[in-house]
Amino acid sequence: MCPLNIVVVGSGIGGVAAAWDAVRFIPDAKVRLIGDEDIYVRHKIRYVAHGLDISLDTSHLESNGVEITRDRAIKIDRTNKTLLTEKSGEIPYDYLILATGAEPSKPPVPGGELARGFRRKEDVEYLLAERPQEVAIIGASYVALHAAQTCKDLGLLPYVIVRSRLIRKSLEPELSEELEKRLKERGIEFVHGKIKSLEQDGPVVDDGKVRADLTISATGVKPNSEIAKKAGLELWWDNVKVDKQGRTSDPRIFAIGDVSNCYDPITGRIDYFGLGTVATIMAYNSVNAIKGSKAALKTPRYQKDVFFRDIYVRSIGFTSPEAEKAGFSPNRKKIEEGDEIAYIVYDEPTGRVIGYSALSKRDSGEKDLLILRTILRGAKISEVLESMGLGA
Numbered sequence: 392m393c394p395l396n397i398v399v400v401g402s403g404i405g406g407v408a409a410a411w412d413a414v415r416f417i418p419d420a421k422v423r424l425i426g427d428e429d430i431y432v433r434h435k436i437r438y439v440a441h442g443l444d445i446s447l448d449t450s451h452l453e454s455n456g457v458e459i460t461r462d463r464a465i466k467i468d469r470t471n472k473t474l475l476t477e478k479s480g481e482i483p484y485d486y487l488i489l490a491t492g493a494e495p496s497k498p499p500v501p502g503g504e505l506a507r508g509f510r511r512k513e514d515v516e517y518l519l520a521e522r523p524q525e526v527a528i529i530g531a532s533y534v535a536l537h538a539a540q541t542c543k544d545l546g547l548l549p550y551v552i553v554r555s556r557l558i559r560k561s562l563e564p565e566l567s568e569e570l571e572k573r574l575k576e577r578g579i580e581f582v583h584g585k586i587k588s589l590e591q592d593g594p595v596v597d598d599g600k601v602r603a604d605l606t607i608s609a610t611g612v613k614p615n616s617e618i619a620k621k622a623g624l625e626l627w628w629d630n631v632k633v634d635k636q637g638r639t640s641d642p643r644i645f646a647i648g649d650v651s652n653c654y655d656p657i658t659g660r661i662d663y664f665g666l667g668t669v670a671t672i673m674a675y676n677s678v679n680a681i682k683g684s685k686a687a688l689k690t691p692r693y694q695k696d697v698f699f700r701d702i703y704v705r706s707i708g709f710t711s712p713e714a715e716k717a718g719f720s721p722n723r724k725k726i727e728e729g730d731e732i733a734y735i736v737y738d739e740p741t742g743r744v745i746g747y748s749a750l751s752k753r754d755s756g757e758k759d760l761l762i763l764r765t766i767l768r769g770a771k772i773s774e775v776l777e778s779m780g781l782g783a
């Protein structure tokens with residue numbers, strides 16, 4: 392019997408997970424992984440500043456028969472089911488999994504192209520080599536804070552330029568405020584305002600200038616969807632449009648992770664989260680779909696990060712302002728336990744728990760996972776409080 396040719400494009404977390412799942416779960420598959428970058432753990436790039444090696448060991452893939460090639464995919468021929476790459480030429484596929492990720496977007500202001508991103512190992516290596524003194528970081532996301540901490544660790548002076556509040560889409564407003572306070576105590580400077588333009592010596596914010604030797608943009612990402620677009624695959628905004636199993640408008644092609652959309656597990660609506668956890672779940676779903684299963688795991692918006700060793704930030708699902716935008720009537724329960732401040736967000740009419748965000752000085756252990764499970768199975772606030780020993 393001919394092996395099933397599965398070609399995975401992109402060797403980030405999604406592509407590596409897809410190749411590993413394919414070789415494990417589809418015994419007659421011949422799996423190729425094609426990526427144009429070193430293979431490493433993207434969310435750990437800040438450790439490069441400390442000289443740590445963040446490479447991902449891929450020996451388990453190779454010893455199980457995955458062929459890994461450093462190459463760049465340039466064109467998909469859907470009629471003949473081949474992928475054209477720069478070095479290896481045409482590669483036939485029975486199934487193609489696109490895991491090409493995304494790139495930092497440039498701020499849409501005059502001079503926006505002057506900003507660097509904070510996504511690749513090279514972005515940290517650049518800071519190490521160039522040692523710019525003052526660094527302006529545009530954005531208030533988790534990634535912006537990773538960039539700020541990296542600068543601080545290197546003895547540089549980071550200024551985070553915030554238009555609204557920290558980690559707005561995932562944290563309750565009071566937690567954004569508290570997080571900013573704690574980060575300020577560690578020497579991170581914040582400038583509140585809107586970027587008007589970028590110049591060689593820093594950005595113009597509202598009517599003032601923030602002097603900087605380097606500006607980093609962490610305002611969002613642009614999916615690497617060009618080859619999919621050229622092949623005529625349907626898009627959702629700039630992302631490759633997929634169903635809940637990761638299947639594109641061509642049933643032989645899947646797209647996973649940052650290049651594609653995902654689905655909100657609470658509303659079931661099409662959405663985009665840009666998380667490594669989502670990329671890995673989507674990898675599993677797509678391989679399962681190739682195997683013939685109709686099932687798909689849900690892709691939750693769950694993030695946990697730690698800054699300066701003792702600022703733990705965790706978020707799951709909706710904040711109350713985001714829940715309102717999504718059509719819920721949110722209410723919140725604040726819980727303070729030891730050094731932890733947490734908010735559980737629930738839908739007032741139904742009591743259903745739809746979000747959680749927390750700030751603490753220590754790791755939360757199993758608690759986040761318990762809350763995550765609670766949210767995914769649609770539990771009510773009374774049940775959650777009872778399970779936490781807090782009554783209704």
Ligand SMILES: Cc1cc2nc3c(=O)[nH]c(=O)nc-3n(C[C@H](O)[C@H](O)[C@H](O)COP(=O)(O)OP(=O)(O)OC[C@H]3O[C@@H](n4cnc5c(N)ncnc54)[C@H](O)[C@@H]3O)c2cc1C
Pocket residue numbers: 400401402403404405406425426427428433434435436437462463464465490491492493509510511533534537615618647648649650665666667668669670693694695696
């Ligand atoms: C600083 C930082 C911290 C983060 N922290 C977290 C966290 O705590 N938790 C979390 O869940 N997520 C986190 N994320 C987000 C997470 O890293 C991304 O969601 C995840 O990397 C997406 O994986 P991916 O495989 O879809 O894409 P990517 O990791 O972007 O990988 C895509 C790969 O495909 C390659 N590629 C693109 N086009 C081609 C082509 N034509 N041919 C060949 N190769 C190609 C790219 O060069 C890249 O190597 C963080 C991100 C950053 C930057």
